[in-house]
Amino acid sequence: MKDRLADAVKRARSDYAEIRVEHTWSSSVVFRGRRLEAATASEDQGGFVRVLSRGYGWGIASFTSLDQLPAMLRRADELSRAVPLDEPIRLADVAPTQADAVLDLGGDVRGVSLAEKKRLLEAYNGEMLSVSERVVDTQASYHDEVTEYWYANSEGTLIYQLRPEVVVSGTATARRDGVIEKGLESVGLRSGWQRVQDLGGRFRGAAERAVALLDAPRVRGGTYPVILDPELAGVFIHEAFGHLSEADFVYENPQAREMMTLGRRFGRPILNVGDHGAAPGLRGTLPFDDEGVPTQDTPLIREGILVGRLHSRETAARLGERPTGNARALSFRHPPLVRMTNTYIGNGEGSFDDLIRDIPLGVYACGAFGGQTLLENFSFTAAYGRMIRDGRLAELVKDVVLAGNLFQTLDRIDRIAGDFRWNQMGGGCGKGGQFPLPVTEGAPHVRIEEALIGGDVPA
Amino acid sequence: MIETVLARLSRRAQAGDVLFRRVEQTGVSFEAGRLKAAGASEETGVNLRVVRDGRIGVAGTTALAPENLDTLVARALASAELGEPLALDFPPPLPLPDVPTHAPGAEAAPLDRLVGIGRELVERLAREGCQVNVSVGRSVGETAVGNTAGAAAAYHFTGVSVGAEVTRIGGDDVLMVYDSWSGTDLPTAADLDALWSSVAARLDLALRVVEPPEGALPVVFTPAGLAAILLPLEQALSGKAVLQGISPLARRVGEAVFDRRFSLADDPLVPGRPDSRPVDDEGVPSRRVTLVEAGVVRGFVYDLETAARAGTRSTGHGHRGVFGKPGVGYTNLIVGEEAAGQREPGQAPRLGGGLLEGMDEGLVVDDLIGVGQGNVIGGAFSQPVGLAYRVQRGEITGRVKDAAVSGNVYELLRRIGGFGTDGRWQGSRWAPSLLLEGVSVARR
Numbered sequence A: 001m002k003d004r005l006a007d008a009v010k011r012a013r014s015d016y017a018e019i020r021v022e023h024t025w026s027s028s029v030v031f032r033g034r035r036l037e038a039a040t041a042s043e044d045q046g047g048f049v050r051v052l053s054r055g056y057g058w059g060i061a062s063f064t065s066l067d068q069l070p071a072m073l074r075r076a077d078e079l080s081r082a083v084p085l086d087e088p089i090r091l092a093d094v095a096p097t098q099a100d101a102v103l104d105l106g107g108d109v110r111g112v113s114l115a116e117k118k119r120l121l122e123a124y125n126g127e128m129l130s131v132s133e134r135v136v137d138t139q140a141s142y143h144d145e146v147t148e149y150w151y152a153n154s155e156g157t158l159i160y161q162l163r164p165e166v167v168v169s170g171t172a173t174a175r176r177d178g179v180i181e182k183g184l185e186s187v188g189l190r191s192g193w194q195r196v197q198d199l200g201g202r203f204r205g206a207a208e209r210a211v212a213l214l215d216a217p218r219v220r221g222g223t224y225p226v227i228l229d230p231e232l233a234g235v236f237i238h239e240a241f242g243h244l245s246e247a248d249f250v251y252e253n254p255q256a257r258e259m260m261t262l263g264r265r266f267g268r269p270i271l272n273v274g275d276h277g278a279a280p281g282l283r284g285t286l287p288f289d290d291e292g293v294p295t296q297d298t299p300l301i302r303e304g305i306l307v308g309r310l311h312s313r314e315t316a317a318r319l320g321e322r323p324t325g326n327a328r329a330l331s332f333r334h335p336p337l338v339r340m341t342n343t344y345i346g347n348g349e350g351s352f353d354d355l356i357r358d359i360p361l362g363v364y365a366c367g368a369f370g371g372q373t374l375l376e377n378f379s380f381t382a383a384y385g386r387m388i389r390d391g392r393l394a395e396l397v398k399d400v401v402l403a404g405n406l407f408q409t410l411d412r413i414d415r416i417a418g419d420f421r422w423n424q425m426g427g428g429c430g431k432g433g434q435f436p437l438p439v440t441e442g443a444p445h446v447r448i449e450e451a452l453i454g455g456d457v458p459a
Numbered sequence B: 001m002i003e004t005v006l007a008r009l010s011r012r013a014q015a016g017d018v019l020f021r022r023v024e025q026t027g028v029s030f031e032a033g034r035l036k037a038a039g040a041s042e043e044t045g046v047n048l049r050v051v052r053d054g055r056i057g058v059a060g061t062t063a064l065a066p067e068n069l070d071t072l073v074a075r076a077l078a079s080a081e082l083g084e085p086l087a088l089d090f091p092p093p094l095p096l097p098d099v100p101t102h103a104p105g106a107e108a109a110p111l112d113r114l115v116g117i118g119r120e121l122v123e124r125l126a127r128e129g130c131q132v133n134v135s136v137g138r139s140v141g142e143t144a145v146g147n148t149a150g151a152a153a154a155y156h157f158t159g160v161s162v163g164a165e166v167t168r169i170g171g172d173d174v175l176m177v178y179d180s181w182s183g184t185d186l187p188t189a190a191d192l193d194a195l196w197s198s199v200a201a202r203l204d205l206a207l208r209v210v211e212p213p214e215g216a217l218p219v220v221f222t223p224a225g226l227a228a229i230l231l232p233l234e235q236a237l238s239g240k241a242v243l244q245g246i247s248p249l250a251r252r253v254g255e256a257v258f259d260r261r262f263s264l265a266d267d268p269l270v271p272g273r274p275d276s277r278p279v280d281d282e283g284v285p286s287r288r289v290t291l292v293e294a295g296v297v298r299g300f301v302y303d304l305e306t307a308a309r310a311g312t313r314s315t316g317h318g319h320r321g322v323f324g325k326p327g328v329g330y331t332n333l334i335v336g337e338e339a340a341g342q343r344e345p346g347q348a349p350r351l352g353g354g355l356l357e358g359m360d361e362g363l364v365v366d367d368l369i370g371v372g373q374g375n376v377i378g379g380a381f382s383q384p385v386g387l388a389y390r391v392q393r394g395e396i397t398g399r400v401k402d403a404a405v406s407g408n409v410y411e412l413l414r415r416i417g418g419f420g421t422d423g424r425w426q427g428s429r430w431a432p433s434l435l436l437e438g439v440s441v442a443r444r
Helices: A002-010 A066-081 A114-129 A200-214 A230-245 A254-259 A313-319 A352-356 A406-411 B002-007 B066-082 B104-108 B111-125 B189-206 B227-236 B239-244 B304-310
Strands: A016-032 A035-052 A058-063 A098-102 A135-153 A158-176 A179-189 A222-228 A273-276 A297-302 A342-345 A361-366 A370-374 A377-381 A384-389 A392-397 A401-405 A413-416 A421-423 A429-431 A434-437 A440-443 A446-453 B015-031 B034-052 B055-061 B130-147 B152-170 B173-183 B215-221 B264-266 B289-293 B333-335 B361-368 B380-392 B395-400 B403-408 B416-419 B424-426 B429-431 B434-443
Touching: A002 A016, A002 A066, A002 A135, A002 A158, A016 A066, A016 A114, A035 A066, A035 A114, A035 B066, A058 A066, A066 B034, A114 A135, A114 A158, A114 A200, A114 B066, A135 A200, A158 A200, A179 A200, A200 A384, A222 A230, A222 A352, A230 A273, A230 A297, A230 A342, A230 A361, A230 A370, A230 A377, A230 A406, A230 A421, A230 A440, A254 B152, A377 A406, A377 B380, A401 A406, A401 A446, A406 A413, B002 B015, B002 B066, B002 B130, B015 B111, B034 B066, B034 B111, B055 B066, B104 B130, B104 B152, B111 B130, B111 B152, B111 B189, B152 B189, B173 B189, B173 B380, B189 B380, B189 B395, B227 B333, B227 B380, B239 B304, B361 B403
Parallel strands: A035 B055, A058 B034, A098 A158, A222 A361, A342 A440, B215 B361, B333 B429
Antiparallel strands: A016 A035, A016 A135, A035 A058, A135 A158, A158 A179, A222 A446, A273 A297, A273 A342, A361 A384, A370 A377, A377 A401, A384 A392, A413 A446, A421 A440, A429 A434, B015 B034, B015 B130, B034 B055, B130 B152, B152 B173, B215 B434, B264 B289, B264 B333, B361 B380, B380 B395, B380 B403, B403 B434, B416 B434, B424 B429
């Protein structure tokens, strides 16, 4: 396959050509309540071609029939030539690379029968159902993949990867009369079968939380000192800040560039943020991105100051900066876009107790049901919360929705603990119709001195 | 292809059905006003479901070389070994309704035509300090379904979509206005005109930022803003939610739950819509299904498997991709009577749908942040606004930021203040603006 691809890009008529080919074996098991919804195995294969010629824009073709490679290169070339450009698209220089990257499969899922995968998930689903009579519905899913991946471009880069992925997720729904509550658990890893054993306790915990929330009061809406647990802090930094640091948001827009000027202060000196596509053992990690650029640790905010952004070769050339290895595509069906990998808030100092000690009344917001940002505005729903009273954790509360403005909120982060951890969950990031791209977030406990919490607002 | 796969089932399974789909897509994208890329994709795949020993199995593949088909069948049979027992009857051959899904003009349109559509929009939307992104896409394909009960149906389809997005950044204020058009054929001059004026009008009215109001207020939800209001109903009216015992509407068929003027139907037979189809992805003929009629709950949508478990019949709402098993889904969701919210021909729709007159203090909501988070099916929602306008003395006075709206859709839809004259397709949903009273508006 490598020779075929290298030969094809060499013979392409365009000035620049690249090809990705993927072959993916996957299997899925889904339970709903006590019933198995499906246990399936699938095979997916296809290729992606992208070309560029002087004076023209991108020509792109994707296909599922691999015997058509040369025809697809010609098609992409024709498409490119239908896009005349007065200002040429330039790609930042990258040294050509030849590499074979066989990732640790963590127990090759292709060697495990569908029946064993079903038994594993049935056990986790059973843990949730057995917690209480009040657990009235569950959803549990297992998904694994192994992908063979080839990448070649006309500059001489030639890469082969064998890479795994595995995700196990569960939702427990608890009900008492008209009150319905949910508990979520999700583990997503760039690994395999060995790493998803012995998770029963975590699924049980999700169902126990759902049941406990039935009796919890809604948080009283208002402005509080708020502590985000590492999971919610990670989701927050990805959604609220990370997307703005993707250079395709700013590279064609002078006003956006001004808003995101390097050197602008975003937070206090304790705040450090970055994106680390090469961090060992994480779900968002790969040795190269989908332009064949090596991944790296890219600082975005250092001591409160904006110092960097995430790039593809095109955005890097346009802004006169260096590529960061963040051009990622969901699959051969899609072109690479500037995307995050493993995004983090850097570690601080002290313990969780140090963060809450001097708070007379506050909210500890934990886990994430979801979050959405519309650029500078965001809304996050925590999975659950605890009130903080007189420097100590107090009662469980629910419906903790955190809403705010990014710039104000980052600036109000006044304490960061020294208990950093990565959160490897399933799901993923969505952008430009490409979802779910595997990413990870990491953070320690983070304190916001003042934030708006939605909920029952006293009249 | 379908017959080839079904032939390989003989003696190894009691029954089965197959979906075949081939799609070719062509698209162009303009970024910051410049034509930047042109793309094409083609994809062919097969989804196979088998019944062996009374158990269901599913498998899918895009590797369609003849030697791979035995692997596909073997995987489906392995899936069936683990499957739940279910008496699933595949539909026999039945007459199909006539619905146009293929526009020869769209299939034949050269790339230049797509570029021309995009360029016209880009030029008309251009303005100082704004970034304009436009995409134009066209898909052409074929869906075929067949089963061991003898049903065999196939149809060709085309789809065209045009999306336009304007971003304006001033200091730390980010304003984004988006709209799109879709159909089976190329857009007419009037279609493009409506798309342009929809984006331009919402942008112009948003340039001025005003303080949000507060309290229990009348709120107009535009056809786009209605997503938050309709999502709980879409979930509750799925046969799957009824089967799982989590639909609040499950035991309320025949009951007047909503305003007498409120109707909801799913109609796969609307001419010119990309989601229309003569047959569903499981071989069941398409038909219009009334979900809510004059405020009264009438029924739910089902696919074959959910219907079999619930002891009812499929309504022809099976949706199926190449991978995974079929599921229940809507086609074209229609709010109110299609004729009712229609405006006079040639008249540009106004933001607010003509519902602002006499509104002393209120809001027009076009987009909310975080729709779909949390416990949707219960009907309660609480969301910050993405794009919303303040109404004072019957006029839009500007855009509001830093405000949130909340309420319960089952309470709000009990009494609807008015239906707008701006009914339109928003993706696969047809709706006019709705005026809802007593929506809680909070500012921060």
